[in-house]
Amino acid sequence: MGRYILRRLLQLIPVLIGTTFLIYFLVWSLPGDPFAGKCGDRPCPDAYINAMREKFNLNDSIFVQYGKYMLNVLQGNFGETFNGIQVGERIALAFPVTLKLAVVALVVEALIGLTAGILTGLRGRGFLDNLVLVSTLFLISLPTFVTGFVLQILLGLEWGIIKPTVQSGAPWSQLIVPGFVLGSLSMAYVTRLTRTAIAENKRADYVRTATAKGLTQRRIVGVHLLRNSAIPVITFLGTDLGALMGGAIITEGIFDIKGIGNLVYRAVLSKEGVMATGVITLLVLVYLLMNLIVDLLYAVLDPRIRYD
Amino acid sequence: MRRPRWIAASVMPLAVALAVAGCGSSDTGSGSSSGSSTGDEGDTNAAISIFGTEPENPLVPSNTTETGGGKILDAMFTGLTILDGTTNESKNAVAKSIDTTDSKTFKVTLNEGWKFHDGTEVKAKNFVDAWNFAAYSPNAQQSASFFEQVEGYKDVHTEDPDGTDGPQTAPEPTAKTMSGLKVDGDYAFTITLYDPFSVFPLKLSYSSFYPLPDSFFTDQKAFEANPVGNGPFKFVSRTPNTDVKLTRFDDYKGSDKAHVKDVTIKIYDSSEAGYQAVVSGDLDFIDTIPPSSLAGDKWKSDLPERGASTEYLGHQHLAFPLYDPQYKNADLRRAISMAINRQEIIDKIFAGTKVVADGWTNPKVPGYTKGQCKEACTYNPEKAKEALAKSGFTGKIELTTNADGGHKEWMEATCNSIKNAIGLECSYAPIPTFAETRQKINAKQMTQIYRSGWVADYPSIENFLSPLLRTGGSSNDGEYSNPAFDAKLTEADKAPSVDEANKLYQEAERLLEADMPTIPLWFQTAQYGWSERLDKVKLTAFRELDLSQVIVKK
Numbered sequence: 001m002g003r004y005i006l007r008r009l010l011q012l013i014p015v016l017i018g019t020t021f022l023i024y025f026l027v028w029s030l031p032g033d034p035f036a037g038k039c040g041d042r043p044c045p046d047a048y049i050n051a052m053r054e055k056f057n058l059n060d061s062i063f064v065q066y067g068k069y070m071l072n073v074l075q076g077n078f079g080e081t082f083n084g085i086q087v088g089e090r091i092a093l094a095f096p097v098t099l100k101l102a103v104v105a106l107v108v109e110a111l112i113g114l115t116a117g118i119l120t121g122l123r124g125r126g127f128l129d130n131l132v133l134v135s136t137l138f139l140i141s142l143p144t145f146v147t148g149f150v151l152q153i154l155l156g157l158e159w160g161i162i163k164p165t166v167q168s169g170a171p172w173s174q175l176i177v178p179g180f181v182l183g184s185l186s187m188a189y190v191t192r193l194t195r196t197a198i199a200e201n202k203r204a205d206y207v208r209t210a211t212a213k214g215l216t217q218r219r220i221v222g223v224h225l226l227r228n229s230a231i232p233v234i235t236f237l238g239t240d241l242g243a244l245m246g247g248a249i250i251t252e253g254i255f256d257i258k259g260i261g262n263l264v265y266r267a268v269l270s271k272e273g274v275m276a277t278g279v280i281t282l283l284v285l286v287y288l289l290m291n292l293i294v295d296l297l298y299a300v301l302d303p304r305i306r307y308d
Numbered sequence: 309m310r311r312p313r314w315i316a317a318s319v320m321p322l323a324v325a326l327a328v329a330g331c332g333s334s335d336t337g338s339g340s341s342s343g344s345s346t347g348d349e350g351d352t353n354a355a356i357s358i359f360g361t362e363p364e365n366p367l368v369p370s371n372t373t374e375t376g377g378g379k380i381l382d383a384m385f386t387g388l389t390i391l392d393g394t395t396n397e398s399k400n401a402v403a404k405s406i407d408t409t410d411s412k413t414f415k416v417t418l419n420e421g422w423k424f425h426d427g428t429e430v431k432a433k434n435f436v437d438a439w440n441f442a443a444y445s446p447n448a449q450q451s452a453s454f455f456e457q458v459e460g461y462k463d464v465h466t467e468d469p470d471g472t473d474g475p476q477t478a479p480e481p482t483a484k485t486m487s488g489l490k491v492d493g494d495y496a497f498t499i500t501l502y503d504p505f506s507v508f509p510l511k512l513s514y515s516s517f518y519p520l521p522d523s524f525f526t527d528q529k530a531f532e533a534n535p536v537g538n539g540p541f542k543f544v545s546r547t548p549n550t551d552v553k554l555t556r557f558d559d560y561k562g563s564d565k566a567h568v569k570d571v572t573i574k575i576y577d578s579s580e581a582g583y584q585a586v587v588s589g590d591l592d593f594i595d596t597i598p599p600s601s602l603a604g605d606k607w608k609s610d611l612p613e614r615g616a617s618t619e620y621l622g623h624q625h626l627a628f629p630l631y632d633p634q635y636k637n638a639d640l641r642r643a644i645s646m647a648i649n650r651q652e653i654i655d656k657i658f659a660g661t662k663v664v665a666d667g668w669t670n671p672k673v674p675g676y677t678k679g680q681c682k683e684a685c686t687y688n689p690e691k692a693k694e695a696l697a698k699s700g701f702t703g704k705i706e707l708t709t710n711a712d713g714g715h716k717e718w719m720e721a722t723c724n725s726i727k728n729a730i731g732l733e734c735s736y737a738p739i740p741t742f743a744e745t746r747q748k749i750n751a752k753q754m755t756q757i758y759r760s761g762w763v764a765d766y767p768s769i770e771n772f773l774s775p776l777l778r779t780g781g782s783s784n785d786g787e788y789s790n791p792a793f794d795a796k797l798t799e800a801d802k803a804p805s806v807d808e809a810n811k812l813y814q815e816a817e818r819l820l821e822a823d824m825p826t827i828p829l830w831f832q833t834a835q836y837g838w839s840e841r842l843d844k845v846k847l848t849a850f851r852e853l854d855l856s857q858v859i860v861k862k
Contacts, residue, residue, distance in 0.1 A: 036750060037743035038364065039373050039450050041762055042775070042783045043750045046468035046478060048371075051448030053472070083377075084366035084532055085548045093548060157587060164584040168550045168574070256581035258549055266362075266577075269712075269741070 001299075004307035008292050012285070017070075019284045020277050024066050027273035034058075034082070034271035052082070056274070069274060079274035087278045090263060095282065097170045098259035101251070102244040104172070104179025109187035110237060117194025117233075122221065124199065132195070136188035148181045148254040165256040175257075182251040186240050193236055197229035204228070230301055238294035242287035246280075350843060350859025355570035358853055359582040359594040362549050362575050366532040369518040370442030370449040378515060379852045380552050380573055384425075384537035385518040386562050388416060388435070389509065393564075393846060393854045396621075396767040397674055398510050401562050402430055402519070402538070404495075406512070411504035411804060418495040422561050424521040425542035432497040438520035440464065440485045445478060451516035453782050454765075457508065459488030459500045504802040506809035510768040540566050540855065549575055564856035571855065586837050587611065593842065593853050597835040599714055602659055607837060615837040617661055619672050621764035621849045622832035623772075624662075626707065626722070629754035630786045630825065639699035641824035642684050644757070646692035647729035650685075650829055653721045661835060665828035668777070668817050669769040672831075672849045675810035676769060680817045684824055689729040696730050704733035709759035710745040711738035719759070722829075749785045760785070760826060767849065768806075769813050773797060777825055788825035 035049045052058075057065045072079060078087035116136075120129045139147075155177060156164030166174045201207065202225065210220045249261035260279045267275035299305045363377030369385060372378055388403035400406070404417045422430040441447055443455040445465040455461050463483040470476045488500035501508060511517065519538060524531045535543050540562060541554040552573040556566050574591060576582035579598040585591035587610050597615065601607040607615050626644075628635040635641065650664045663671070667680030683691070707723055709715045716738065723734040737756060739745045748754055762783070764771045775781045778797055779789040793816050800812030836853075838845045843861050846854040 032741055032744035033747045034743060036747040037741070037745070041746075041760065042373070042453075043746070043785075044450055045445070045448070045452045045465075046472050047445035047452065047465070048448045048450050049472045050468060050478065051446075083362070083364050090548055093550070152584070157584065160588070163590060164588045165576075165581050165590060167590065168547070253577060253581075256576055256578070256585070262577050263549075271743075 001307055005292070005296070008295075012288055015288060016281060016284060020070070020073075020281050021066055023277045023280045024069065024273050025062060027268060027271060027276045028062050028065070030268070030271055032271065056082075065273075069277070073278075078278045081272055081275055082270065087275050090275065091260065091278055091282065094258055094260045094263050094279075097257060098245050098248055098252070098261065100170055100172065101175055101179055101182060101248055101257060101259060102241055104175045105183030105186070105244050106237065106241055108176075108180050109183035109190050109240070113187040113190030114194055114233070117191045118198060118221075118226070120191075121195040121198025121202070121229075129195075132191060136191050139184050139188040142184075144181060144185060145250050145254065147184055148178075148251055151177055151181060152254055168258065170257060170259075178251050178255045178257060181254075182244055182248055186236075186244070190233060190236060193233050194229065197232055198225060201225055201229050227301055231298060234297055234301070235294055238290045238297070239287070241290050242283065245286060246283045348843075348859065349567045351862050352567055353569050354841075354860035355572065356568050356592040356842065356858070356860060357551075357572040357574050357590075359579070359586075359591060359596070360552065360573035360575050365450070367535045367546075368449075368524075368528075368532060369515045369520070370438070370451050372515060373450045375851065376575075378850075380554070381515055381518070381535075381537070382539075382850075382852060383541040383554055383571065383855055384535060384539045384543060385515065386537075386539040386560075386564075387514070387517045387519070388418075388512040390562065390564055391513050391767060391849070393848055393857060395674070396672055396849050398513055398767065399563075401513075401564075403512070406509050408509075409804075411506040411508070411802060412501050414499040414501075414508065415492075416497050416499065419561065420495055422538060423559050424519075424536050424538045425557055426521055426523060426536045428521055428523075429494075430519055430538050431494045432491045433494075434519035434521060435517075436485075436489045436491050436497055437525060438518065439489060439516075441520065441525070442516055443486055444484060445481055449516075451514075454511065454514065454516045455486065456782075457501045457503070457505050458486050459502050460486035461488075461502075463487070503798075506801055506803045507768045507770045507806055510770075510806065511766045514766050540564060541571055544570075551575060566855050567857075567859045568855070583607075583837070586839060589839055592839045593836070593845065593858075594838075595834065595836045595847060595851050595853060597837055602661065602835060605659060607835065611837040614840065615835065616845070616847070617833050617835045618847050619663060619670075619831055619833050619849075620847070620851050621670050621672050621767065623665055623670060623762055624829045624832060625665075625760040625762070626757050626827040626829060627760035627786050628757055628826065629752070630788050631752055632755055634701075634703075635757070637699045637701060638823050639695045640701045641827065643692045643695035643699060643701075643730060644705070644726055644732070645684050645824055645827040646686065646688045646695065647726045647732070648722055648827070648829065649687040649725045649729070651687070653718055653725065654830060657718045657721055661833050662830035663833065665830050668820055668826070668828055669772040669813075670764065670831055673764065673767045673769055673772075675806075675813065677814050677817075680814070681821050681828055684821050685828055687725075687729070692730045696732065701732075704735070706735050706737045706756040707758070708737050708739055708745075708754075708756040710740070710742040712741050715759060752785075752787065754785075761832075763832075763850075769810060769817070770797075770800070773813060773816060777820070786825060788823075790819065790823060790825070793819045793823075 035044060035052050038044050057068050080086055116132050120132045152164050155161045162177050163174055207225060210224050248259055249265050252259045252261040264276055264279045299307060361376035364374050365371045365377055367377055369381050372381055386401050389398045390401040392399055402418055402422050404419045407415045418432055424430060439455060442449045443452050443461055443464050452465055464481045464486055466478045466481050468478040490498045492498055521536045523536060540557060540560045542557040544553040544555050546552045554571045556569050579596040582591060582594045583598050583601055586594045597607045628641060654660060654662045666678060666685055669676050707719050719736045723736050726732055726734045774797055775783045777784060777788050779794050796812060796816035800809045803809035803812055834847055834851050836847050841860050843859050844857045846857050848854050
């Protein structure tokens with residue numbers, strides 16, 4: 001087990017180097033000079049443009065630029081934004097906010113999604129099942145920004161129940177609705193995944209055996225059925241945390257949440273390669289670690305799976 | 309989207325009167341009713357929050373030319389002069405007097421007793437050092453060119469001989485300070501220009517002319533983290549991408565003292581989000597109502613009697629790359645201009661909020677005269693057709709601008725207007741980003757007719773003519789050149805007083821109609837809104853909240 005984890009962690013290194021270079025290269029190859037539009041409708045002085053290019057190594061070849069960047073990162077320096085603020089500082093401010101949002105979304109989708117999935121999976125066809133199927137279909141077909149704007153306008157402006165924009169510091173209570181919006185799509189998937197898995201395993205041999213042994217219904221469902229049905233759902237939830245963090249751009253935009261989605265979006269628009277690379281590297285790290293955790297959870301859920 | 313429970317707040321008759329006056333197409337009414345000393349000062353310990361965007365540069369005045377950082381610095385600094393909130397006339401602030409006899413040498417005397425926020429006194433050398441810093445090219449300040457008229461500028465600011473993309477680098481400047489700036493004691497200095505420039509004193513309210521404290525020159529990094537100004541508000545703290553907190557500087561000596569105590573500039577990623585915050589009462593002021601809420605006048609019901617519209621020092625033009633031979637013919641340019649039904653586009657696309665341009669300057673600046681572009685700026689399909697026939701132009705035209713600025717609707721409407729009026733094939737071909745657009749314009753690689761949006765830096769009609777249309781002007785992107793026009797401008801520059809200069813600038817402006825180097829479309833207006841707590845809310849001509857007037861109701 002320990003060796004397996006170590007091997008997986010070592011695999012992170014080439015993946016990280018590859019992704020950072022790819023991101024750096026992509027931002028670098030965007031058309032347009034990042035400083036051409038800085039002075040409004042007046043051309044910027046040559047001295048300004050030259051000095052900024054010099055400062056951000058933009059005169060070097062892409063490989064030299066990337067090398068300089070990585071050398072700094074290895075020393076813990078993520079670079080500086082065009083307006084003179086440390087990238088590390090910006091990320092440190094934004095990352096916890098997005099993490100909070102993603103956790104809220106994950107909790108919402110896990111709680112509601114699992115409950116609805118288990119209930120409908122156990123009961124089988126009926127009114128509740130149809131209701132859940134139709135409502136999840138509805139959620140899946142709605143783009144996030146529609147859900148976002150509708151809830152913001154209805155709950156925030158029309159009925160005044162929530163604040164339409166999240167205030168700085170992003171208190172948990174204000175993140176519930178944005179979290180719901182962000183998690184709504186995945187919630188529908190979780191419901192359907194759980195429902196299918198449960199419905200399938202309900203007829204499995206081990207469930208019949210357990211029933212024949214005279215176990216209580218609660219124990220059959222809680223221990224035997226759920227544990228075996230959880231694997232696909234856990235896989236989905238685990239990788240979804242990464243997707244939720246990276247995919248929060250729209251939700252963050254609607255509710256004005258100061259998270260990393262927005263940071264990346266701005267960085268790409270203004271060609272701040274250093275910023276975009278820093279944030280995305282972090283996201284890649286989250287993805288990889290979540291994948292590792294999910295893989296390890298498999299072994300916990302299903303004793304037949306071993307790593308060595 | 310009406311929210312009745314808010315209406316109760318509008319019982320204050322003054323608020324109603326103000327807002328009603330402000331809701332019209334012009335704000336001349338609201339300006340006069342909100343004079344500074346009419347008693348009610350509101351809650352003098354109140355805190356307000358206003359809409360902001362993340363500054364694009366470190367908070368140094370000479371390196372800030374965009375509005376996000378600009379509005380913070382404008383609250384924190386006061387230059388030699390300030391602008392009157394209503395008339396936009398320039399009046400003395402730190403300067404006691406600015407005297408000249410020949411418009412070439414200006415003797416500046418400072419008021420004594422002005423202090424920076426760190427307690428040090430504002431002296432002549434703080435101005436001179438700050439200006440020399442801004443102009444010195446190795447310091448790479450964005451607004452260096454504002455000092456180009458000052459004698460000795462060419463010695464401290466060198467140009468890159470082959471442009472920014474070439475292999476050569478700019479030579480080291482031969483001097484560190486401009487010879488035209490001379491300190492004559494603690495409270496006096498002399499500015500000498502290369503050539504007479506009558507409206508030079510009007511420039512002095514602009515942010516690149518702000519003084520800097522001694523501490524800036526010893527540790528610039530520390531200053532950027534904790535800027536020290538001399539204006540009505542001092543810096544408290546900044547959280548990147550979240551907010552900038554300012555508080556009133558009680559030792560402030562200027563006439564534009566604030567009534568409110570604390571100002572928080574909250575950073576929003578979009579005006580939509582900021583607008584929602586104002587509607588729900590989380591934010592006190594927004595200077596930009598988003599287009600989605602202007603549509604159908606939705607903002608007027610969202611913010612009942614808490615919104616207003618005002619003109620500001622900006623305009624929208626269509627400009628020609630005159631270095632491209634196909635646009636050389638003035639008749640073609642006149643034909644296109646007369647084929648644009650400006651009023652209809654304003655009514656249909658902008659819900660009537662813009663004002664049809666009748667010249668190249670702006671009604672909000674002193675020196676503006678009406679009707680400088682009469683015939684050529686009036687929609688007249690018959691005359692347009694005649695002019696087109698005379699020009700002999702056949703083929704098609706394309707309009708372009710940056711696609712990320714929300715210009716698509718009016719650009720297409722303009723094209724359609726031209727097509728319908730004179731049958732000239734016209735299409736709209738946007739460029740993805742503003743930076744790419746500027747890059748093409750700067751490199752003189754435009755082949756299409758492009759949008760030119762200019763916002764003045766200082767309130768003078770000269771600022772709308774010289775930089776944009778004079779031969780070799782700093783923003784003369786289309787390379788327009790007209791010797792008669794240049795000669796008139798030079799004559800005006802040499803005039804002994806601003807009034808006489810303005811008359812000559814107006815004469816120069818009149819020469820433009822025959823040539824139509826750019827097509828004036830409309831004067832810009834800004835729509836702004838505020839929370840129910842605020843009163844005496846006014847937007848300055850530079851689209852900033854007038855912090856010296858705004859009060860919080862008791």
